[in-house]
Amino acid sequence: MQIGVAYGAFVDTPLATLAASQHGVVASRQLATLGFSPSSIRRMCERGWLFRIHHAVYAVGHPRLTLHGRWMAAVLACGAEAVVSHHQAAALHGLRRAPWSPIHVTAPCARDHPGVRCHVARGMRGRPRVIVDGIPVTSIERVFLDMATVLGRQPLRSLLEAAQRNGSFEFDRVLDAIERSNGHRGIGPLRAGLALLGDSAPATRSGIEILFLELIRAAGLPEPSVNVIAVGDVVDFHWPQFNLIVEVDSWRYHRLRRPFEEDKRRGNRMELAHVMVLRYTDQRLREEPEQVVAELRAAMSRPWAGAAIGW
Numbered sequence: 001m002q003i004g005v006a007y008g009a010f011v012d013t014p015l016a017t018l019a020a021s022q023h024g025v026v027a028s029r030q031l032a033t034l035g036f037s038p039s040s041i042r043r044m045c046e047r048g049w050l051f052r053i054h055h056a057v058y059a060v061g062h063p064r065l066t067l068h069g070r071w072m073a074a075v076l077a078c079g080a081e082a083v084v085s086h087h088q089a090a091a092l093h094g095l096r097r098a099p100w101s102p103i104h105v106t107a108p109c110a111r112d113h114p115g116v117r118c119h120v121a122r123g124m125r126g127r128p129r130v131i132v133d134g135i136p137v138t139s140i141e142r143v144f145l146d147m148a149t150v151l152g153r154q155p156l157r158s159l160l161e162a163a164q165r166n167g168s169f170e171f172d173r174v175l176d177a178i179e180r181s182n183g184h185r186g187i188g189p190l191r192a193g194l195a196l197l198g199d200s201a202p203a204t205r206s207g208i209e210i211l212f213l214e215l216i217r218a219a220g221l222p223e224p225s226v227n228v229i230a231v232g233d234v235v236d237f238h239w240p241q242f243n244l245i246v247e248v249d250s251w252r253y254h255r256l257r258r259p260f261e262e263d264k265r266r267g268n269r270m271e272l273a274h275v276m277v278l279r280y281t282d283q284r285l286r287e288e289p290e291q292v293v294a295e296l297r298a299a300m301s302r303p304w305a306g307a308a309i310g311w
Contacts, residue, residue: 154217
């Protein structure tokens with residue numbers, strides 16, 4: 001195939017269309033289908049039109065990939081049947097943030113690539129694949145099973161509750177996936193996680209509230225009421241048995257959501273009702289989780305924490 005004299009020669013070509021649909025990356029097997037020979041692929045690499053990301057996987061035009069581009073490159077590197085799985089799959093389904101590395105991929109056979117952890121699932125050949133934002137990914141039910149092998153009980157509960165909140169959790173489909181996944185190591189932990197779910201997820205309104213809920217669950221602290229009215233105001237977290245309220249916000253969100261003067265009036269009402277109010281920023285929750293937990297334990301064990309307060 002004739003190679004253009006500049007990368008601009010690929011504009012409005014099948015190669016450009018393919019790369020655009022795959023977050024800027026292509027596999028050598030796909031290039032072969034488009035008519036590019038091994039020697040032409042090599043010349044494009046030499047001229048800076050293709051950049052090697054993994055063995056037989058290239059970025060088109062430039063190597064600066066987005067996070068989704070990196071995930072797509074990992075999928076292509078692990079074979080035609082591969083799918084993003086585990087942490088990255090949970091992120092694609094909108095359930096949690098994914099770590100930068102490693103990238104988890106599930107495929108019919110193992111492939112070894114830097115920064116990629118390839119899980120083997122031999123029974124996946126020929127099965128329909130879920131596509132999210134152009135990336136092949138495990139079904140959300142399979143995400144639950146896979147994450148049950150790497151998360152503790154309470155983080156898994158939070159993951160399931162996130163699916164409840166965004167409407168992607170269907171109990172019957174999860175049970176069906178369990179029945180069809182004989183031998184999967186996540187079956188037992190997933191059943192235990194399902195047993196912790198209520199009829200609906202806590203009505204958290206922001207990511208920082210979810211982060212705080214995960215933190216107290218991991219520490220084994222009592223479950224609070226979430227976004228309820230206490231002392232005449234809607235509060236983030238409330239433990240009536242300890243006369244304790246916790247408010248969580250990033251600095252920017254706090255300034256927008258609770259104007260300065262109203263915050264002072266609100267604090268005075270809490271003080272007069274003998275309710276302790278602890279406030280945490282997202283920075284403290286992420287950088288000082290042990291100290292936050294220690295403060296909560298101290299607040300719950302103070303002598304008058306269990307005193308009955310009427311409101």
